[in-house]
Amino acid sequence: MDKRTFLKSLGLAATSIPSLSFGKEDFFETIENQKKLLASILQKGDTIGLIAPAGVIDTEESIVLTKEIFETFGFKVKEGKHIRSRYGNLAGKDEERLSDLHSMFADKEVKAIICIRGGAGASRLLPQIDYKLISQNPKVLLGYSDITALIMALFKKTGLISFHGAVGISTWSNTVAKSFENQFLLNNPVVFANPTDKGDNFIQYKERITTLKSGQAEGTLLGGNLTLISGLCGSDYLPDFTNAILFLEEVDENIERVDRMFCQLKLAGILDQIKGFIFGKCTDCGPTAGYGSLTLEQVLNEYIRPLEIPAYSGAMIGHIANQFILPVGAKVRMDADKGTITLLDKVLKD
Template sequence: MDKRTFLKSLGIAVSSIPAWSFAQEEIIETIAAQKQLLARLLYPGDTIGLIAPAGVIDTEESIVMTREIFQAFGFQVKEGKHIRSRYGNLAGKDEERLADIHSMFADQEVKGIICIRGGAGASRLLPQIDYQLIANNPKVLLGYSDITALIMAFYKKTGLISFHGAVGISTWSNSVAKNFENQFFLNQSTQFANPTDKGDNFIQYKERITTLRSGQAEGILLGGNLTLLSGLCGSAYLPDFKNAILFLEEVDENIERVDRMFCQLKLAGILDQIKGFVFGKCTDCGPAGGYGSLTLEQVLNDYIKPLGVPAYSGAMIGHIANQFILPVGAHVKMDADKGTITLLQQVLKD
């Protein structure tokens, strides 16, 4: 397949690209080598499967409210058999959580899969997942935090573009619901940018972005939770980060551990391969005790600025309300001065 034919298959208008640059050719070769796999659009009336592949669901209300959210979109809802199971802090034993993943992908009635929550434990499942089953039945998978492990492994092993965004127990504002409809019903989510409403203020105070290094870059959007990515270093479940736009978020970590995880990504060679960098929110991240602490700003300056790639922080990604729904594995363009991520391809099939 030549490059123009390949681009057309991604939904990119070749006529809008005046000339091929070396960087563009590299990116297209990276996509071709990975073999992207797209799920199909969702429609009201479809059946959505609910799974809990990581932390325990400790209240029945979490399940009830998740079901109500997706019924409000017009979906039929099917619960995983084991979502009420418990094994320590996990939503059941590994074989139970694995069985729910497999059954939802195998079930021809189920068109999309929503994780009720993150938590911990998804990485334990990776060696036992039937990736051929997933490749044969590509479906929307939505989640974040610990679900990063599944998103990364699915992309690496099958090429499936999954979605980093709100889980069932997230706060589903009207803004998040609209983003969901635009992405999964209309296939129209094309640019991700922080809100710019100043309210009654002379300048914008909330949801600001900080440009770490100016510029624009194109690449494959990869990333998720910092702890999960660093924990997968050296495993067979991380994709190639060559030509990637790396995005990260974190929660409830002191900055000493954040620094250690960035160091791990650096030592693993991941940071040196990327074309651009976006940091979301480090929610409830504070200083370590003892003799003092680096700040998050210092950590980003130490590890990201020397890379010489476009980079910004403050994106609406992470353990927050109104977070983006990001297609992981998609071809995107980022602008570190404007604080935007723009899709350059369709990420769902009609």
């Protein structure tokens, strides 16, 4: 996952391209006045739109497999016009990727929008998005990693609850497929919890959670990729985190940079605002070469434990198989001792 140019690209986009979004008076400045915009429940036979708003799709098989996944669910599939485009490491120029995003939200036939992959580049689109168009056509948007930028911005500007979870090129196990069906076709309130299968072992060794601070908390679920959240600090594209439940995940970063990003969240005041904290997986995150670095455990101990709020790590969130499909912006209850996230309201319209 290439995230190194995120901050630079966001700055360039913000200064060079005029915004098509609402005026500042339309922004939701606090969680208290944040309206929730819900998409509609899906039905078999509905049309799913495929887009690539970030990194380039480098193999045709990625598109073929993504289509097969959703056709197997019983959906029709519509491709974005530019999903095979390429501009460096991006899936086309900004205007091409933006065009596909807008076209899918505007298309009355399309009921949900699936990102084929993450990568890098979604943040470049934020100043150009037509948020009024999206607010008038709320739809399911599913993705993670770099798609965090879109999920955060859409919630901040429109109140749309989008979904942090598997993209098209993810491994769609039966567990993920059942989660998708339960969430989007059945619209059932969900309890997200790690698997508890011990296998042939006396105790559970895999997929354990670590309680950082005991307790329960209720609030609005916000979060995503750590790099993207920290990179959006100071912009108009992060919602208010007061009394939120913050979840984070990361991939392919050394712990020195992870520490720096947690420091950014602390300096920006975000960590002092939240009511609960959940860390997923830090996939392929290792120590810094040379002098080494802190461990992830030390980073979480230093930034999270002193907050004295319910917190745990090890949740099935991130660049892993069988990851949760989390509705960002939903009201939830977290239990740091059991390692659970419980939805308190339905997140789609029946």
